Amino acid sequence: GAGVSQSPRYKVTKRGQDVALRCDPISGHVSLYWYRQALGQGPEFLTYFNYEAQQDKSGLPNDRFSAERPEGSISTLTIQRTEQRDSAMYRCASSPRIFSPGANVLTFGAGSRLTVL
Amino acid sequence: ELKVEQNPLFLSMQEGKNYTIYCNYSTTSDRLYWYRQDPGKSLESLFVLLSNGAVKQEGRLMASLDTKARLSTLHITAAVHDLSATYFCAVDGEGAQKLVFGQGTRLTINP
Numbered sequence: 696g697a698g699v700s701q702s703p704r705y706k707v708t709k710r711g712q713d714v715a716l717r718c719d720p721i722s723g724h725v726s727l728y729w730y731r732q733a734l735g736q737g738p739e740f741l742t743y744f745n746y747e748a749q750q751d752k753s754g755l756p757n758d759r760f761s762a763e764r765p766e767g768s769i770s771t772l773t774i775q776r777t778e779q780r781d782s783a784m785y786r787c788a789s790s791p792r793i794f795s796p797g798a799n800v801l802t803f804g805a806g807s808r809l810t811v812l
Numbered sequence: 813e814l815k816v817e818q819n820p821l822f823l824s825m826q827e828g829k830n831y832t833i834y835c836n837y838s839t840t841s842d843r844l845y846w847y848r849q850d851p852g853k854s855l856e857s858l859f860v861l862l863s864n865g866a867v868k869q870e871g872r873l874m875a876s877l878d879t880k881a882r883l884s885t886l887h888i889t890a891a892v893h894d895l896s897a898t899y900f901c902a903v904d905g906e907g908a909q910k911l912v913f914g915q916g917t918r919l920t921i922n923p
Binding site: 726728735736737738739740743745750751754786793799800801802803804805806 | 816843845853854855856857860900902904905908909910911912913914915916
């Protein structure tokens with residue numbers, strides 16, 4: 696697609712429910728990233744993929760968070776048993792190539808705003 | 813742990829004035845990125861600085877990088893209202909393929 700597409704744009708859920716957030720990166724982009732952005736803060740790294748391989752998940756807060764990108768394109772970030780502290784904007788980004796000079800120019804999606812009641 | 817710190821965090825200025833936003837980081841990275849975020853919008857890439865002494869300019873914005881001081885600056889010349897936004901700097905995470913962002917500088921330019 697023309698840009699990074701995320702869905703849903705807004706998600707309101709009750710505490711304890713599972714949520715799945717979807718990211719469709721720019722066509723052909725090799726690397727896909729998930730970030731979380733709290734209000735008034737910078738984006739915080741969660742995890743990233745090169746093709747279908749999850750390269751780094753060190754930013755995932757705990758084992759309730761998981762992500763996959765099974766075919767090297769669309770990715771899903773899943774949060775199980777949501778808690779109020781999970782409320783934030785979840786942003787996906789993609790870049791066209793793997794680590795090399797200048798490669799980390801990320802194109803961000805509009806984000807999925809999660810509210811846990 | 814890599815830290816990226818911006819200052820000021822909030823900046824209110826008059827149109828036509830000049831000002832500088834500072835970004836300090838704690839690693840030996842030689843790559844630094846500036847992004848802009850409008851309210852309720854996503855982040856848009858502004859500049860990529862890839863080496864010590866790099867300078868990039870676009871319109872009224874100029875970014876520079878001093879890797880020895882671990883400092884980047886974003887200079888605004890003769891500010892106009894359209895530049896009101898939040899500006900983020902980001903650094904490659906200690907050789908890893910991820911960006912670590914600063915807290916952002918919320919810039920408001922008053923007519």
